[in-house]
Amino acid sequence: xxxxxxxxxxxxxxxxxxxxxxxxxxxxxxxxxxxxxxxxxxxxxxxxxxxxxxxxxxxxxxxxxxxxxxxxxxxxxxxxxxxxxxxxxxxxxxxxxxxxxxxxxxxxxxxxxxxxxxxxxxxxxxxxxxxxxxxxxxxxxxxxxxxxxxxxxxxxxxxxxxxxxxxxxxxxxxxxxxxxx
Numbered sequence: 001x002x003x004x005x006x007x008x009x010x011x012x013x014x015x016x017x018x019x020x021x022x023x024x025x026x027x028x029x030x031x032x033x034x035x036x037x038x039x040x041x042x043x044x045x046x047x048x049x050x051x052x053x054x055x056x057x058x059x060x061x062x063x064x065x066x067x068x069x070x071x072x073x074x075x076x077x078x079x080x081x082x083x084x085x086x087x088x089x090x091x092x093x094x095x096x097x098x099x100x101x102x103x104x105x106x107x108x109x110x111x112x113x114x115x116x117x118x119x120x121x122x123x124x125x126x127x128x129x130x131x132x133x134x135x136x137x138x139x140x141x142x143x144x145x146x147x148x149x150x151x152x153x154x155x156x157x158x159x160x161x162x163x164x165x166x167x168x169x170x171x172x173x174x175x176x177x178x179x180x181x
Contacts, residue, residue, distance in 0.1 A: 086127075093120040093128035101134055105142035107166030108134075140167045140175030148179060155181040 001143035048158055073148060093115050100106060108129055115125035141164055147161055155176055 015020045060140075061105075087124070089121060089124040090127045093124040094131055096120070097125075097128040097132040101132060101139070103141045105146060106134075107139065107143070107171070108136055109166035113166070136167070136171050137174040138177075140171040141178035142170075144166070144175040 053131060097111055097115060100111060106114065109131045111132075111134075112122070112125045115128060116122055120128070143162060143165060144158055147158060153161065158176050158181065159169075159172045162175055163169065167175065
């Protein structure tokens, strides 16, 4: 009999708990709604914080990009200001050097000497030869061809002639090799 009472009490207890789920379910739903509302508020706060962080990051990047562009512009302006101005003598010597190279082949030192002979200063002549864009190996090859068109040379004789004209040994070797020696 005692066992029956105990089982009835336990069964009643479980039944009550089960029924309270249906009856108290609205209370549980209200708690759940409050929890959802709190979660939404937290999510909105987090979203607003993320948005503010993203905006700050974008603003910082834009400021850094502008600073980099300003620095690049300032560096370019400084480089232009530091760049030496080309004098009239340098411009004329450069024009004359290009004109000579259109007509015939010269070595580096031979072209400087020719420009100096024409009355240009050593500085203007050197500037012109440094900036005329000549490929001195190709100039040696053109000069070697020019000599061979005029007369016959041995390989060593042609190299000696190119060295006499002011070409380096490497340029003279290149020149005679290029023409077939």
